[in-house]
Amino acid sequence: MNDPFAEPTDTRQAILGAAFRALCEHGYADLTISRIGEEFDKSPSLVYHHYDGKDDLLVDLLEFLLDDFEASLSGEQFAVTPRERLDAYLAATTDPASVDDEYAPDGQFLAAIVELRAQATTDEAYCDHCERRDRVFEAFVERAVREIALERDGDRSGGPEGDRDPDETAPSVAPAEVAATIQTLATGGMLRWATTADRDWVDDTRNGAQRYLEAMLPLVDADPGSD
Numbered sequence: 001m002n003d004p005f006a007e008p009t010d011t012r013q014a015i016l017g018a019a020f021r022a023l024c025e026h027g028y029a030d031l032t033i034s035r036i037g038e039e040f041d042k043s044p045s046l047v048y049h050h051y052d053g054k055d056d057l058l059v060d061l062l063e064f065l066l067d068d069f070e071a072s073l074s075g076e077q078f079a080v081t082p083r084e085r086l087d088a089y090l091a092a093t094t095d096p097a098s099v100d101d102e103y104a105p106d107g108q109f110l111a112a113i114v115e116l117r118a119q120a121t122t123d124e125a126y127c128d129h130c131e132r133r134d135r136v137f138e139a140f141v142e143r144a145v146r147e148i149a150l151e152r153d154g155d156r157s158g159g160p161e162g163d164r165d166p167d168e169t170a171p172s173v174a175p176a177e178v179a180a181t182i183q184t185l186a187t188g189g190m191l192r193w194a195t196t197a198d199r200d201w202v203d204d205t206r207n208g209a210q211r212y213l214e215a216m217l218p219l220v221d222a223d224p225g226s227d
Helices: 011-026 033-038 045-050 054-073 082-094 107-121 124-154 175-195 201-219
Strands: none
Touching: 011 033, 011 045, 011 054, 011 107, 033 045, 033 054, 054 107, 054 124, 082 124, 082 175, 082 201, 107 124, 107 175, 124 175, 124 201, 175 201
């Protein structure tokens, strides 16, 4: 994963970049303001001037990265298909080493995110961020799911999902339901990847997720009024 703060435009971004690099190197437990200051090319005292402490700074870092991700989605026309976006998201959250993309999280950053998410059990600011993060990523997944359904409805012969008509006897599925399921699976995947050395589960999980999507996507109702 490339450093998103390689070219900071102001002091805040310079501090956040220092925190990002120090977090990836040391992890949450061993991270201190002093270590963040070592990554900062200005006076470390500026960190204390802008932030009350480590957690205040890290929550701002998480919010900045999420704001940047959310802004990148606004009105964007993606270069890949919606199904490819779903597959890439599942890969990034269950097997980050398999994703060759400069913007995708690497294993070191993913482990740091899991450490920070654990703080949400006792810290309201982290909890608020995690709730917002899940909403943003669920919206990202839901957009892809809805686009797949719209393509299917517009052209029954247009692709893998379009080749299969939904079972007329099966109930329709809301895009939000599929998105919530995928986001929960992705969160669990990040936790398991970051907290175990075993990787035998990765292929089975990704294959299971593919089968879930293949079963659910033909049933998705793209009508916004049906959610």
